[in-house]
Amino acid sequence: MSESAIIIEDLVKKFEDVIAVDDVNLQVANGELFGLLGPNGAGKTTIINILCGLIKPTSGSAIIGGYDVQNEPMKVKELIGVCIQETAVYPYLTGAENVNLFGDLHVMDSETLKARRTMLFEKMGLTSEAKRRAGKYSGGMKRRLSLILALIHNPQIAFLDEPTVAMDPQSRHAVWDFIKDLKNEGKTIILTTHYMEEAEELCDRIGIIDHGKLIALGSPKVLISNNLVKNLEDVFIKLTGRKIREEV
Numbered sequence: 569m570s571e572s573a574i575i576i577e578d579l580v581k582k583f584e585d586v587i588a589v590d591d592v593n594l595q596v597a598n599g600e601l602f603g604l605l606g607p608n609g610a611g612k613t614t615i616i617n618i619l620c621g622l623i624k625p626t627s628g629s630a631i632i633g634g635y636d637v638q639n640e641p642m643k644v645k646e647l648i649g650v651c652i653q654e655t656a657v658y659p660y661l662t663g664a665e666n667v668n669l670f671g672d673l674h675v676m677d678s679e680t681l682k683a684r685r686t687m688l689f690e691k692m693g694l695t696s697e698a699k700r701r702a703g704k705y706s707g708g709m710k711r712r713l714s715l716i717l718a719l720i721h722n723p724q725i726a727f728l729d730e731p732t733v734a735m736d737p738q739s740r741h742a743v744w745d746f747i748k749d750l751k752n753e754g755k756t757i758i759l760t761t762h763y764m765e766e767a768e769e770l771c772d773r774i775g776i777i778d779h780g781k782l783i784a785l786g787s788p789k790v791l792i793s794n795n796l797v798k799n800l801e802d803v804f805i806k807l808t809g810r811k812i813r814e815e816v
């Protein structure tokens with residue numbers, strides 16, 4: 569594996585009349601916990617979807633673990649786990665059945681699958697819910713289940729697109745601990761979030777995206793001191809302004 573887990577070069581994505589990603593260049597090191605921040609519609613999800621091979625870029629390239637996402641998508645898929653922004657679980661299956669299905673798709677052996685399923689349900693506080701249909705879960709529980717589905721195969725690189733959205737503080741703290749554990753295991757993590765305290769506490773480095781462009785890059789400490797403000801939220805507002813963006 570190359571030294572950088574992720575190398576993004578001159579990445580552009582245009583949708584009809586919108587430039588969603590506007591010439592982004594970025595490298596993420598192996599083992600780094602990288603936060604991708606930006607207002608609604610900034611282009612965060614589009615970048616993640618390109619890195620995961622879910623959509624094609626208009627131009628530019630992305631290399632994940634040494635593999636080009638466009639030329640070697642299957643190699644990339646073996647390395648990554650993705651928790652997409654829209655929560656997707658099978659409502660008629662139980663939590664455990666959802667996980668087993670994903671484990672089978674990854675061709676995991678049943679012993680390993682069972683051990684990881686048990687461990688992840690425990691960490692996500694879902695052990696007592698494992699045999700309930702996922703359709704009956706609360707929004708936060710579905711979100712935690714979708715994190716388990718994303719990571720059941722123990723990927724080296726994880727893309728987590730707003731994993732803590734709409735969670736209560738207890739769930740959010742459980743997910744934070746979980747993300748910290750991933751980091752301690754040496755995993756590379758790309759995280760998007762609108763919770764600035766979350767990014768400030770968890771991330772090694774932050775990239776702020778606005779209108780498809782990377783407008784700031786650095787550790788939370790460096791961004792805060794360079795902008796002469798007291799926290800990351802102030803950095804964010806200073807750089808992206810106060811105008812309200814529409815949800816996309």
Ligand SMILES: Nc1ncnc2c1ncn2[C@@H]1O[C@H](COP(=O)(O)OP(=O)(O)O)[C@@H](O)[C@H]1O
Nearest residue numbers: 583586588606607608609610611612613614816
């Ligand atoms: N499939 C699509 N078709 C057309 N426009 C899209 C599509 N996906 C995203 N966009 C547009 O691209 C821009 C970036 O969206 P997105 O990456 O979802 O932003 P973020 O995740 O930062 O909120 C927005 O203007 C959005 O409307």
Ligand SMILES: [Mg+2]
Nearest residue numbers: 612613614653
């Ligand atoms: Mg998004």
